[in-house]
Structure formats: C-alpha cells, structure tokens
Amino acid sequence: MLKDHKNRLLLVLSIVTVIVIVFYMLFQIDFDILFYQLPSRGRRILSIVIVGVAIAVSTVIFQTIVKNRILTPSIMGLDSVYVFIQTSIVFIAGVSSPFLLNAHFNYFLSLGLLTLFTLFVFRYLFKLTKSNVFILLLIGIILGTFFGNLSTFMQQLISPDDFLVLQNTLFASFNVVNEDLMLLTAIILIIMLIIVLKDFHSLDVLALGRDGAINLGVNYDRKVSQLLVIVAILVSVSTALVGPIMFLGLLVVNIAHELFKTYKHIYLIIGTSLISIIALVVGQMIVQFVFQNSVEISVIINLVGGVYFIYLMLRRGRE
Amino acid sequence: MISVKGITKLYGDKKVVDDVSLSIAKGKITSLIGPNGAGKSTVLSMITRLLDNDSGEVLLEGDNIFTQPNTDLAKKISILKQSNHLELKITVRELIAFGRYPYSKGRLTKEDNALIDEAINYMELEQFEDRYIDELSGGQRQRAYIAMTIAQDTEYIFLDEPLNNLDMKHSVQIMQILRRLVRERNKTIIIVIHDINFASCYSDNIVALKDGEVAISGTKNEVIKKDILEEIYEMEINIECIMGHQICIYFDEHADATVDDFVKEQAQI
Numbered sequence: 354m355l356k357d358h359k360n361r362l363l364l365v366l367s368i369v370t371v372i373v374i375v376f377y378m379l380f381q382i383d384f385d386i387l388f389y390q391l392p393s394r395g396r397r398i399l400s401i402v403i404v405g406v407a408i409a410v411s412t413v414i415f416q417t418i419v420k421n422r423i424l425t426p427s428i429m430g431l432d433s434v435y436v437f438i439q440t441s442i443v444f445i446a447g448v449s450s451p452f453l454l455n456a457h458f459n460y461f462l463s464l465g466l467l468t469l470f471t472l473f474v475f476r477y478l479f480k481l482t483k484s485n486v487f488i489l490l491l492i493g494i495i496l497g498t499f500f501g502n503l504s505t506f507m508q509q510l511i512s513p514d515d516f517l518v519l520q521n522t523l524f525a526s527f528n529v530v531n532e533d534l535m536l537l538t539a540i541i542l543i544i545m546l547i548i549v550l551k552d553f554h555s556l557d558v559l560a561l562g563r564d565g566a567i568n569l570g571v572n573y574d575r576k577v578s579q580l581l582v583i584v585a586i587l588v589s590v591s592t593a594l595v596g597p598i599m600f601l602g603l604l605v606v607n608i609a610h611e612l613f614k615t616y617k618h619i620y621l622i623i624g625t626s627l628i629s630i631i632a633l634v635v636g637q638m639i640v641q642f643v644f645q646n647s648v649e650i651s652v653i654i655n656l657v658g659g660v661y662f663i664y665l666m667l668r669r670g671r672e
Numbered sequence: 673m674i675s676v677k678g679i680t681k682l683y684g685d686k687k688v689v690d691d692v693s694l695s696i697a698k699g700k701i702t703s704l705i706g707p708n709g710a711g712k713s714t715v716l717s718m719i720t721r722l723l724d725n726d727s728g729e730v731l732l733e734g735d736n737i738f739t740q741p742n743t744d745l746a747k748k749i750s751i752l753k754q755s756n757h758l759e760l761k762i763t764v765r766e767l768i769a770f771g772r773y774p775y776s777k778g779r780l781t782k783e784d785n786a787l788i789d790e791a792i793n794y795m796e797l798e799q800f801e802d803r804y805i806d807e808l809s810g811g812q813r814q815r816a817y818i819a820m821t822i823a824q825d826t827e828y829i830f831l832d833e834p835l836n837n838l839d840m841k842h843s844v845q846i847m848q849i850l851r852r853l854v855r856e857r858n859k860t861i862i863i864v865i866h867d868i869n870f871a872s873c874y875s876d877n878i879v880a881l882k883d884g885e886v887a888i889s890g891t892k893n894e895v896i897k898k899d900i901l902e903e904i905y906e907m908e909i910n911i912e913c914i915m916g917h918q919i920c921i922y923f924d925e926h927a928d929a930t931v932d933d934f935v936k937e938q939a940q941i
C-alpha cells in the first residue's frame with residue numbers, strides 16, 4: 354500500500370512532466386516558422402532535462418552524505434567560483450577572447466576548474482572540519498564572498514561594454530546551449546547515473562551514517578569518496594553547460610522529501626529529477642512566454658527557492 | 673572466538689583506552705561494566721572496526737578484522753551503538769530490513785522477510801511495524817533498533833547499553849531474548865550495561881573497565897564481589913543473595929533517616 358502510493362506519485366509526476374513539456378513545445382506555436390521553432394524548443398527541453406537530472410541526483414546524494422537537508426553541493430561557493438572564472442577570462446583576455454566566446458573552450462575550462470575546486474573542497478575541507486556542517490557553511494560563505502568580491506573588483510575595472518557581454522554569461526540560461534556540449538554532458542550524465550543506480554541500495558545504507566553503514570558491510574570511506582567525485586562532476590558539468598543554477602537542488606529535493614516521505618533513494622532520485630524538470634520547464638515558460646525573455650530563469654528560481662528556503666528555516670525553528 | 677590484544681586509543685595525548693586485552697568466549701553473554709567515561713563504548717567501537725585503534729589488534733577466529741572483507745564481517749559481527757538518531761522517514765519494518773542488507777544487498781528474499789518477521793515478533797513490534805520511527809517513544813525505537821540487529825543474524829552481537837530507555841518489563845524481556853539467542857542459536861553476545869544487577873543476573877562473564885583499563889575480567893561470580901565493585905565504582909556496595917542471584921544493594925544510608933524524619937513529622941501533625 355505504501356509502495357503503491359509512491360509508485361502512483363511517480364506516475365503522476367511523470368505525467369505532469371510530459372504535459373508541461375508538450376505544453377511548452379506547442380504553446381503559441383507559429384506554423385510559419387515551425388521548423389525553426391520546434392527544434393529550438395526541443396534543444397532547450399533537452400538541456401533542461403540534462404541539467405535538471407544532474408542537479409537532482411547530485412543534491413540528493415550530497416544531502417545523504419552530509420546528513421543535512423538544507424545544504425546543496427554548491428554550498429562551498431561554487432556559483433561564485435563560476436562567476437569568478439568567467440570574469441577572470443574577460444579581465445585577462447578580453448571579451449573577444451575565444452575562451453569566453455567559443456563555447457567549447459569556455460565549457461572545458463569551466464568544467465576543469467570547477468571540478469578541481471569542488472574536489473578540493475570535498476577532499477580537504479570535509480576532512481579538516483570533520484564534516485561539521487556549521488564550520489563548512491561558514492567556510493562556504495567566506496569562499497563565496499571572497500570569489501564574489503574578487504569578481505566585483507575585476508568587473509569594476511573592465512569597460513562597461515565588456516561588462517554587458519560578461520553579464521550575459523553569468524546567469525544560467527537555456528537559450529543558447531551548444532549542441533555538441535549538450536551531447537557530451539548527456540554522455541557524462543548517463544555514465545554517472547549508471548554508476549549510481551547500479552548500486553542505489555547502498556545509498557539507502559549510507560543514510561544510516563558512517564557507523565550504521567560500516568556495520569552493514571559498506572566500505573564507507575571508499576563509497577563516500579566515490580560518490581563525492583560523482584557529485585563534483587555532475588555539479589560542474591551542469592554549471593559549465595548553462596551557468597549557476599544549483600540553488601534549484603535545494604528546492605526540488607525538499608519537495609521530493611515532502612511528497613514521498615521516504616528514505617529510499619530510488620524514489621528520491623527519480624522523484625527529484627522529475628520535479629526538477631517540471632520546475633525548470635515551468636520557469637522557462639514564465640521567462641519565455643510571460644516576460645518575453647526579459648528576465649533570467651535563475652532569477653525566478655532564486656526567488657522561489659529563496660522563499661522556500663526561508664519557509665524551511667522558519668518551520669525548522671518552530672519544530 | 674574474538675581476542676582483543678592490547679588495543680589503545682588516544683584522543684590528543686589522552687589515553688582513553690589503554691592496552692586493553694580480552695578474549696570473548698563463544699556462546700556466552702559477556703557484560704562490559706564500568707563508570708561513565710571508562711571507555712566501554714570506545715572499546716566496543718574498536719572491536720567492531722567502527723573506530724581505528726592506535727595500537728594493538730582485534731582477531732576474529734585468529735584473523736585481524738581489518739584484513740577481512742567488509743561484507744563477510746557484516747555477516748559475523750553486528751553492533752548497535754549507544755545512541756542512534758536518524759532523521760529519516762523510515763518505518764520500523766524498513767529499519768529492521770536493513771539488518772538483511774549484508775545478505776540481500778537490498779533485494780529482500782522470502783527468507784529475509786521471514787527473518788524480519790521473526791525479529792519483529794521477538795521484540796513485540798507487530799503493532800508498530802508500519803509506523804515511522806520518529807513517531808515512536810524512545811523505548812519503542814530502541815526495540816526497533818535491537819530488532820534490526822537481531823535480523824542481521826550474526827554470530828557475534830555487540831550491544832551498547834541496549835536497555836537505554838526501556839521500562840522494567842521490556843528490559844527483562846530483552847535480557848531473556850538475549851539468553852534465548854545464546855541458548856537456541858549459539859550466539860555470542862557482548863553487552864554494555866549500567867545496571868549491575870542485570871549484569872549479575874543475566875551474563876556469564878563480566879569485564880569491568882575503569883579509566884580505560886581492564887579492572888577485572890572473569891565469570892560473574894568472580895566479579896560480583898563487594899570489594900571489587902566498591903573499588904571500581906568508588907562507593908559502598910553490599911551484595912545479598914536473593915533467589916539464587918547475587919544482588920547489589922547500593923542504597924544511600926541517609927535515605928532511611930529522611931524517611932524516618934518524614935514519618936515522625938507526619939506523626940506529629
């Protein structure tokens with residue numbers, strides 16, 4: 354009965370996902386430019402699915418490892434690092450630099466640096482702070498502020514024209530996503546998903562904590578480092594592909610927890626992925642159809658996510 | 673048999689466990705007693721590989737535990753820690769099912785389900801089976817955790833203060849279940865316990881720790897002695913034989929006086 358309920362919920366979410374996608378594809382479709390419009394919307398949907406799943410999976414795994422539901426893998430200032438990388442490119446090489454304009458260059462550079470940074474944070478800072486959530490949060494805020502300020506400083510020095518070009522790259526956007534890179538990201542995502550889902554029961558056991566997991570025969574330290582590498586890669590590929598948008602993870606994972614009321618990762622992972630796709634498609638619809646692309650999707654997501662975050666904190670405080 | 677050879681644990685430069693050697697006899701209940709902070713939980717964690725030791729080794733049937741595959745070990749040794757907080761939406765039955773993970777890796781077989789049912793039965797948890805553990809009382813939750821350990825069906829079972837939060841009836845019941853596990857399934861049980869009389873009545877062997885060292889280790893009759901216990905706990909303890917059991921009486925001598933005063937006061941009014 355309980356299981357049926359969860360399966361039914363998954364079914365409902367899948368149907369909603371299909372409905373919003375179809376709606377997005379067909380809304381105000383102009384038959385004159387059908388052959389331009391459909392593929393362009395299709396590409397956006399594809400990148401939304403890729404990024405949505407990557408964010409969902411990485412956030413679910415990360416929260417299981419740190420045993421905390423208000424942290425996301427980008428907590429250590431990842432978004433600021435992305436902004437910092439983009440700003441540095443403009444600052445050092447200028448806006449006409451291939452590093453900024455050439456999508457491939459930019460993607461690989463960002464991917465490499467972000468993965469390195471995340472791995473560094475996970476490897477050393479976790480050990481150093483003994484995974485103490487408060488110290489981690491504090492270091493995260495400091496790192497975020499540090500890279501943020503450095504970026505602001507450089508942004509002051511570049512010309513206003515350069516700044517305008519730069520600004521476009523600093524917001525997450527599904528409007529211009531390179532097809533090759535999308536394919537590459539999809540392949541990386543699928544490989545990671547296979548590794549994770551092959552052994553998803555062990556994620557359930559990890560949720561018992563270190564001692565509980567070791568007691569049940571899981572090689573805890575090895576498993577956790579393996580998963581953190583996967584999280585770092587997933588977070589970096591999605592940020593490198595569309596820009597900083599990890600905050601979404603917080604929103605969708607918590608909604609999934611509310612809906613499914615379970616510790617079982619198979620439900621959490623699939624459920625969060627679906628919710629994340631729904632949220633992004635709806636966000637994209639609002640951006641595209643309501644605001645005619647005059648706002649960025651990350652603004653909407655941060656607004657909704659921020660309000661939800663405050664709601665979570667208030668509710669936690671009351672409990 | 674498990675033999676513990678000179679294990680030591682340092683926190684900073686403080687030796688919280690100092691050169692502890694033990695051998696744990698098969699098919700017996702061994703109680704670990706001692707004052708708060710004596711190092712009981714630390715010793716238990718080191719024996720069950722949850723904690724690295726700074727020196728010494730733990731041998732399971734002659735082999736160092738750290739050289740054995742994790743999954744094999746999880747079928748031989750189980751441990752229930754002193755405090756267990758889980759912020760998970762998990763039902764009692766699902767929690768107990770975790771005990772089968774070393775065998776089924778999450779894909780429960782008919783046999784697994786039978787063993788889970790049995791553990792639920794043992795702990796009288798039938799009516800709570802489908803309740804979330806965060807909606808249970810402390811004692812009910814503790815019983816769910818013990819049931820999970822029983823479902824793990826290992827030869828060696830380590831329990832750190834399993835009687836935490838339990839009322840008298842359930843404490844007695846759990847000790848009887850442990851005895852039954854030893855008798856019927858030849859399990860070896862190591863239990864940290866504060867109630868000295870439970871240790872005295874239900875265990876075969878007792879190990880007493882004090883300040884990180886083994887103060888004494890032997891059969892219960894060798895350990896439950898007035899002078900030995902008084903030295904370990906630094907208080908007056910009297911031992912009486914009641915219904916064939918050595919029972920420790922560690923009352924406060926002044927208690928009677930106040931009762932007397934109270935009775936006198938009442939009489940005057």
Ligand SMILES: Nc1ncnc2c1ncn2[C@@H]1O[C@H](COP(=O)(O)OP(=O)(O)OP(=O)(O)O)[C@@H](O)[C@H]1O
Nearest residue numbers: 683688689706707708709710711712713714715754
């Ligand atoms: N992580 C730690 N860091 C520093 N000291 C520790 C740590 N864990 C335990 N200790 C110290 O080690 C000593 C032994 O602790 P342990 O938990 O083994 O005691 P115990 O015998 O189980 O006590 P209790 O009966 O209260 O459960 C204590 O003095 C404790 O303060």
Ligand SMILES: [Mg+2]
Nearest residue numbers: 712713714754
């Ligand atoms: Mg203890």
